[in-house]
Amino acid sequence: MPILEMSGISKNFGAIQALSDVSLKLEAGQVLGLMGDNGAGKSTLAKVIAGDHRPSDGVMKIDGQQVAFGKPMDARRAGVEIVHQDLALCDNLTAASNVFLGRELVRRIGPIAFLDYAAMFKRAGELFVELKSETRPRDLVNKMSGGQRQAVAIARALLTDAKVVLMDEPTAAISVRQIVEVLNLIKRLRDNGVSVILISHRMPDVFSVADKIIVLRRGRLVANKAASQSSPEEITGLITGAIETA
Amino acid sequence: MSTTLEKAIEHSEHQSLMSRVTNHQVFWVFMAAVAACVALTILTDTFATERNLFNVTRNFAFVGIISIGMTAVIATGGIDLSVGSSVVMSAMVTGIVMAAGYPFWLAGILAILAALGIGLVNGVLIAYVKMPPFVVTLGTLSIGRSLAMVLSDNKMIWEFGPDHDLLLEIGGGRTYGLPNPLLVMLALALIMGIMFRWSRWGQHVFAIGGNENAATKAGIAVKPVKVSIYMFSALTAGITGVLEVGWLGGITTNLGQAMELTVIAAAVIGGANLAGGSGTAFGAIVGALLIEVIRNSLILLGISTFWQGAFVGSFIILAVGFERIRNFRMGST
Numbered sequence: 001m002p003i004l005e006m007s008g009i010s011k012n013f014g015a016i017q018a019l020s021d022v023s024l025k026l027e028a029g030q031v032l033g034l035m036g037d038n039g040a041g042k043s044t045l046a047k048v049i050a051g052d053h054r055p056s057d058g059v060m061k062i063d064g065q066q067v068a069f070g071k072p073m074d075a076r077r078a079g080v081e082i083v084h085q086d087l088a089l090c091d092n093l094t095a096a097s098n099v100f101l102g103r104e105l106v107r108r109i110g111p112i113a114f115l116d117y118a119a120m121f122k123r124a125g126e127l128f129v130e131l132k133s134e135t136r137p138r139d140l141v142n143k144m145s146g147g148q149r150q151a152v153a154i155a156r157a158l159l160t161d162a163k164v165v166l167m168d169e170p171t172a173a174i175s176v177r178q179i180v181e182v183l184n185l186i187k188r189l190r191d192n193g194v195s196v197i198l199i200s201h202r203m204p205d206v207f208s209v210a211d212k213i214i215v216l217r218r219g220r221l222v223a224n225k226a227a228s229q230s231s232p233e234e235i236t237g238l239i240t241g242a243i244e245t246a
Numbered sequence: 247m248s249t250t251l252e253k254a255i256e257h258s259e260h261q262s263l264m265s266r267v268t269n270h271q272v273f274w275v276f277m278a279a280v281a282a283c284v285a286l287t288i289l290t291d292t293f294a295t296e297r298n299l300f301n302v303t304r305n306f307a308f309v310g311i312i313s314i315g316m317t318a319v320i321a322t323g324g325i326d327l328s329v330g331s332s333v334v335m336s337a338m339v340t341g342i343v344m345a346a347g348y349p350f351w352l353a354g355i356l357a358i359l360a361a362l363g364i365g366l367v368n369g370v371l372i373a374y375v376k377m378p379p380f381v382v383t384l385g386t387l388s389i390g391r392s393l394a395m396v397l398s399d400n401k402m403i404w405e406f407g408p409d410h411d412l413l414l415e416i417g418g419g420r421t422y423g424l425p426n427p428l429l430v431m432l433a434l435a436l437i438m439g440i441m442f443r444w445s446r447w448g449q450h451v452f453a454i455g456g457n458e459n460a461a462t463k464a465g466i467a468v469k470p471v472k473v474s475i476y477m478f479s480a481l482t483a484g485i486t487g488v489l490e491v492g493w494l495g496g497i498t499t500n501l502g503q504a505m506e507l508t509v510i511a512a513a514v515i516g517g518a519n520l521a522g523g524s525g526t527a528f529g530a531i532v533g534a535l536l537i538e539v540i541r542n543s544l545i546l547l548g549i550s551t552f553w554q555g556a557f558v559g560s561f562i563i564l565a566v567g568f569e570r571i572r573n574f575r576m577g578s579t
Contacts, residue, residue: 089457090452090457092455092456101449115449
C-alpha cells in the first residue's frame with residue numbers, strides 16, 4: 001500500500017489553474033524528486049501535501065486513509081513533516097532545543113513542569129547519530145554549517161516518526177560539500193523507511209537520491225517515472241516543454 | 247557508538263567553564279560594578295556605610311524589578327515603553343484607594359490589576375492586531391500617565407488612611423536587615439531565572455525572539471505567549487509602583503517619569519539584545535546595579551549630577567560594543 005496517494009488533485013485560485021488532475025503514488029522508503037520550472041505548480045503541490053492549501057478537487061490518502069488537511073497541524077498529525085527552505089530554526093537556541101521546539105520534554109516536580117534537558121540532549125544526540133551527522137545537541141544553531149542546520153531540521157521531522165518528509169529546495173543555498181551531506185541525510189531517512197519528497201532545481205542532486213521523478217509543467221503532471229529509466233536530458237526537455245510527455 | 251554519543255552530548259563548544267563565564271557580557275558588567283564598589287570603598291568613607299548601602303540597594307531594586315520584566319519583553323524582540331506609566335498608575339491607584347479608607351491589601355490588588363490592564367492592552371494590540379511594540383507602548387505610556395493625572399487631579403497624595411504605617415513599612419522598611427524592595431527583587435530574579443531556563447514558557451519566549459516564524463511553524467502559541475510577556479512586564483511595574491509609594495511616603499504624577507529609559511538601559515547593559523533572543527534575569531539586576539552604583543559614586547565623589555547621563559550612556563555603548571567585538575572575534579555577525 002502506498003504511503004501517500006494522490007488522485008486527480010486540482011487546485012485553482014480564482015481563474016488561475018495552478019494544478020490540474022495530478023495523480024501520484026509514493027511508497028514507504030521511496031525518494032520522489034519533484035521537478036518543474038518556476039510557476040509549474042511545484043510549490044502549490046507541496047502546499048497541498050503540507051496542509052497549507054486545500055485542493056479544489058481530487059482525493060489524497062495517507063496510509064490508505066483519506067485525508068483532508070485544513071491546516072499544517074493536520075498534516076503533521078497525519079505524519080507529514082515539512083523541512084522548509086529557510087529551515088525555520090531559532091539561531092539563538094541549541095540544536096536539541098530546536099529539535100524539540102514546541103514539543104519539549106518536561107519532568108514534573110510536584111505541580112511544576114521543568115524542561116528535561118538531559119533527556120532532550122540524549123534523544124537529539126541519538127537522532128544525529130542515526131543521521132550520521134556531526135551535529136552536537138548542545139551547540140547553538142548560529143554556530144553551525146548549512147549541513148548541520150539541515151540535520152537539525154531533519155531531526156525535527158524524525159522525532160515525530162514522520163511517514164513523509166517534504167523537503168523544499170534543501171540544496172539551493174549551500175556549498176558543494178554541504179550538499180553531499182544533505183543528500184546523505186536524505187538517504188538516511190530513506191533507509192529508515194521514511195518517504196521523502198525532494199523539491200529541487202538541481203538535476204544532479206535529484207538523480208543521485210531519487211527513486212522516482214515527477215515533472216510538473218503548467219500545473220500538469222507530464223512525467224512520472226523511475227529515475228533509473230530517465231536522464232537529466234530527458235527531464236530538462238520535459239521541464240521546458242521540448243518533450244511533450246514521458 | 248555509545249561513547250561518541252556521550253561525548254557529543256557532553257561536548258559544548260570546546261569551552262572550559264572559565265571561558266564560558268568570561269565570554270558573557272554579564273560577567274564583565276558584574277566585574278565593573280564590583281570594581282566600582284571596591285574603588286568607592288577605598289576612595290570615600292561614605293560609600294561603605296550602612297545607610298548609604300541601604301539607599302543604594304533600595305534604589306536599584308526598583309529599576310531591577312522592572313528590568314527583569316523588560317528583559318522578558320526584549321527577549322521576544324519587543325520593547326515596553328509604558329513601564330514608567332504603569333508604575334505611576336499602580337502607585338496612584340494604591341494611594342487613592344488607601345486614602346479613601348480601604349485596607350492595603352485591596353489597594354495593592356487593584357493597583358496591580360490596573361498595571362496588568364495596561365499590559366493586557368499592550369499585549370493584545372501587539373500580538374493579535376500586529377501593531378509594532380514601540381508604537382503601542384508609546385501610546386500607552388502617554389495614556390497611562392494622563393489617566394494617573396485624571397485620577398488624582400494632579401494632586402499629591404501623602405495620607406493613606408488606616409493602613410498608612412503598613413504601606414510605609416512595606417515599601418520603606420527592612421526584613422533581616424535588607425530593604426524590602428531588594429528582597430522582592432531577589433525573589434523575582436530567582437523565580438524568573440528558573441522560569442527563563444527551565445520552563446516551556448521560557449523556552450518559547452526565547453524561541454519567539456530568535457525566530458518568530460519558526461516558533462509559529464513549530465506550533466508554539468506565539469500570540470498568548472506575547473500577551474503574557476507584556477502583562478508580566480506590567481506586573482513588575484505594578485509591584486514597583488506599590489513599593490515605591492511606601493518608600494516615598496507620598497505620590498505625585500511625575501513618579502516613574504523617564505524610568506523606562508533607565509530600565510531599558512539596565513536590561514541592555516545586562517546582556518539583553520534588542521533584536522531579541524537573549525537576556526537573563528541575573529543580567530537585568532546586574533545592569534540595574536551598575537547604573538545605580540555609577541549614580542551613587544558620582545554623588546559621593548562630588549561630581550556634578552549633570553554628568554550622570556554621560557556616564558550611564560557611555561556604559562550602555564561600552565557594554566553593547568563589547569558584545570559586538572566578541573561576536574566579531576568569534577566570526578559570526
